[in-house]
Amino acid sequence: MPVRVVETGAEVRSPVVLMGVPGPGLVGVIAVDYLVRSLKMEEAGFLDSPEFPPIVGVRDGVIQPVFRIFSGEGVYTVLSQVPLPPQLLMTSTAAVIEWLVPKRPRVLILLGGVGGRKLGSEEIEVFAVYSSKEASEFGRAMGVKAMPNGFLSGFAAFLLRESARAGIPAIALLAQSYANYPDPGAAAVLIEKAAPVIGAEVDVGALLKESEEIRLKLRELMSETSRAMAEEARVPTYIA
Amino acid sequence: MSWFYRAWFVEIREEVVEPLAEVRVERDRVVIAVDLPGASRERVRVEAGEDYVLIEADGRVGGLGCRYRKLVRTPVKIDPSRVRARMVGGVLVVEAPLLRRTYREVKVE
Numbered sequence: 001m002p003v004r005v006v007e008t009g010a011e012v013r014s015p016v017v018l019m020g021v022p023g024p025g026l027v028g029v030i031a032v033d034y035l036v037r038s039l040k041m042e043e044a045g046f047l048d049s050p051e052f053p054p055i056v057g058v059r060d061g062v063i064q065p066v067f068r069i070f071s072g073e074g075v076y077t078v079l080s081q082v083p084l085p086p087q088l089l090m091t092s093t094a095a096v097i098e099w100l101v102p103k104r105p106r107v108l109i110l111l112g113g114v115g116g117r118k119l120g121s122e123e124i125e126v127f128a129v130y131s132s133k134e135a136s137e138f139g140r141a142m143g144v145k146a147m148p149n150g151f152l153s154g155f156a157a158f159l160l161r162e163s164a165r166a167g168i169p170a171i172a173l174l175a176q177s178y179a180n181y182p183d184p185g186a187a188a189v190l191i192e193k194a195a196p197v198i199g200a201e202v203d204v205g206a207l208l209k210e211s212e213e214i215r216l217k218l219r220e221l222m223s224e225t226s227r228a229m230a231e232e233a234r235v236p237t238y239i240a
Numbered sequence: 241m242s243w244f245y246r247a248w249f250v251e252i253r254e255e256v257v258e259p260l261a262e263v264r265v266e267r268d269r270v271v272i273a274v275d276l277p278g279a280s281r282e283r284v285r286v287e288a289g290e291d292y293v294l295i296e297a298d299g300r301v302g303g304l305g306c307r308y309r310k311l312v313r314t315p316v317k318i319d320p321s322r323v324r325a326r327m328v329g330g331v332l333v334v335e336a337p338l339l340r341r342t343y344r345e346v347k348v349e
Contacts, residue, residue, distance in 0.1 A: 119273065120329035180262055181275040181331065212277035212330070213302040219260045219275070 002049060003092045005099040009044030009071055016198055017076045017100060017108040019093075021155065022083040022225040025177030026218055027113035030187035031194075032079045034207045039200055041072035047080075047092050055082050067092060073200050076105075082221075083228040090158050097159075097166050107138050107197060108170040110159050111190050113177030124189045126175045131160045135169035141196045144173065180226045182218040184211035259295075259308045263315070267343065270314050272334040277301055279308065281327045286334060288320040293334055 018035060020028030035041070046065035057064035066081045078096055080089070100108065117124060128144045129152055130136040139146060152160070156172035163170030173194060177186035188204035188211075195202050207214075260275040276284065278299030287294040297308040318336035325334045 119331050119333065181260055210302070212299075215275060215277035215330070216257070216299075216301050216306065219257075222260055 003051070003088070003095040004048050005045055005069070005095050006048055007045040007069075007099075009042055009069075011103065012044075012071050012074060012076055013103055015071070015074055015076045015103060015105050017078065017105050018194065018198070019078040019096070019108065019110050019159070020112070021080040021089060022221060023155070023229070024113035024115040024179045025117075025175075025181065025183030025186055026222055026225060027175055027177045027183055027186045027190060028111040029079060029081065029221075030182065030184050030207075030214060030218070031111045031190045032077050034187065034191065034204070035075075035198070035202065036070045036077055036079070038202055038206070039072050039075065039198075041070035041075070041077060043068065044071035044076065045069040047095060049088070049092070051088055051091075053082060053084065057081065073198075075198055075200070076100075083225045085228075086155070089155060093155070093159050094162055097162050097168065100168060101166050105168055107135060108159075108163055108168050109138075109194060109197065110156055110170070110172045111187075111194065112156060112172065112174050113179075113183060113186055114174045115177060115179035117176045117178050117183065117186060119178075124176050124186050126173060126189060126193050128174070129156065129160060129172045131164040131168070131170040135171050138169065138171055138197050142173070142193045144193055179229075180222065182215045182222050184208065184214045256307045256309045259297075259310050261295075261310050261312060263312055265315055268338055268341070270316065270318055270336045270338070272312050272314075272336070274308075274310055274312075274332045274334070275330065276308055276327075276332050277330055278306060279327075279330070279332075284325075284327065284332055286323070286325045286332070288318065288323040288334075288336060290317045290320060290339060293318075293323065293336060295332060295334070297332070 020032030047067035070077045126144045127147045128139045129147050175186040175190045177183040262273045264271045278301035279297040283298040285296045293312045295310045299306040317339040319339045322337045
């Protein structure tokens with residue numbers, strides 16, 4: 001299944017790369033979308049494949065890709081706005097990694113959720129899994145806990161392994177979140193944790209303010225994502 | 241709000257929206273959790289029968305009114321007289337005890 005990265009913007013050298021795909025609580029997509037908006041990032045490219053599901057965005061009557069790349073302030077963000085079948089998501093991620101190698105990224109950070117947040121709980125823990133010792137240095141800067149010894153499976157495991165193979169330091173930054181409800185609160189915590197590595201001030205106040213609106217408006221995507229996760233068990237799963 | 245949110249909110253003109261809900265069957269009860277952004281406890285109405293729970297609520301999201309309606313058919317019969325509901329962080333949690341005990345202890349030989 002061929003997936004190609006089409007670059008449409010100016011190249012960023014040695015970027016920090018942030019990636020979000022639909023998963024538990026839609027934490028990754030909410031966080032990355034907010035970063036794109038608050039850092040006023042520009043469209044820098046998109047992923048294309050004839051195998052992608054027959055869905056496109058429509059903006060002012062013109063179709064838009066749903067797996068897009070943005071850039072700004074030395075940062076690339078990679079955002080999938082639809083849940084893809086696992087094999088296609090992995091092929092797409094491999095294409096992104098291959099595209100990134102010549103740009104010599106400082107670090108690739110997958111933002112996501114792991115479920116397990118109790119209803120109403122204000123405490124949201126963030127865990128990190130690293131592709132290498134070098135990547136774990138970034139974790140120190142973010143002040144996040146490394147996952148203890150165990151096994152990680154699913155998309156996050158694939159991204160970390162392929163990044164290690166390509167020599168890109170990578171981190172899966174996973175917040176405890178609601179599994180089947182959009183969780184802007186967990187996304188805000190992730191952004192705050194990632195901020196020192198992004199190197200830009202990001203105020204999550206506006207995100208928290210619009211959290212009810214996000215929960216309402218993303219319920220359809222959440223519902224599709226939950227269905228995909230249940231069918232294909234591709235949620236990052238950690239076994240201690 | 242970005243294009244991203246608008247794109248997924250295709251039914252923006254619907255009068256009543258169906259909220260996200262999770263249904264879990266436990267040993268002696270059915271637990272239903274319904275995400276009701278912008279709804280306060282006072283504006284939530286819960287009706288229960290032996291095989292269903294109906295949730296209706298009014299909310300206010302982004303300055304606009306919003307009406308929710310969700311009918312959950314329970315996979316086992318519940319006792320409507322003992323159903324309890326509470327709001328937790330914008331999520332309505334309904335706990336419905338089973339109408340009859342449907343399990344027994346089995347001796348391991």
